[in-house]
Structures are given as structure tokens and as C-alpha cells.
Amino acid sequence: MPHLDLDGKRITELARRDEIIKQAVGQLVTDLEGGGFVDRVPDPIDNRAKIVVLTNRGRDAVIEGLSVFDALKSE
Numbered sequence: 001m002p003h004l005d006l007d008g009k010r011i012t013e014l015a016r017r018d019e020i021i022k023q024a025v026g027q028l029v030t031d032l033e034g035g036g037f038v039d040r041v042p043d044p045i046d047n048r049a050k051i052v053v054l055t056n057r058g059r060d061a062v063i064e065g066l067s068v069f070d071a072l073k074s075e
Contacts, residue, residue: 004062008053010043037061 015025032038037058043049
């Protein structure tokens, strides 16, 4: 989830950033979508593609995770 920009990213871009195959990212996105952390929305540039975006719950989880990470770094 930290690799998602606020405007979202295509699965192909997420796979490139994480250096893993699209199928693996697709499965992760499916799992996160099932938990209510992300949604797939139509790409306004290419109607065949979808963009993965954080939901409010996903944004809250990223913010909480970053604060926990910062606290651990301080220790």
C-alpha cells in the first residue's frame, strides 16, 4: 500500500515498482480490495485499464503504519 500514490497506480506500475510479476500484484490487490483497503477504478486515459486507489480505510492504515514505523525507528 505505501507504493500507491494518492491518485492511484495501475497494477503494471505497481509490479514494476516492487519488481514482482503482475499476477502477484494482482493477487495482493484482490486481497486488499477484499479487506476494503483499495478499490479498482477505471483509468480515465485508457478505458481498458484499471487504477488501484486507496480507500479511506487504506489511507488510515498507511498513516497508522507509518506512525508505528517512526516510533520503532525512534526506539
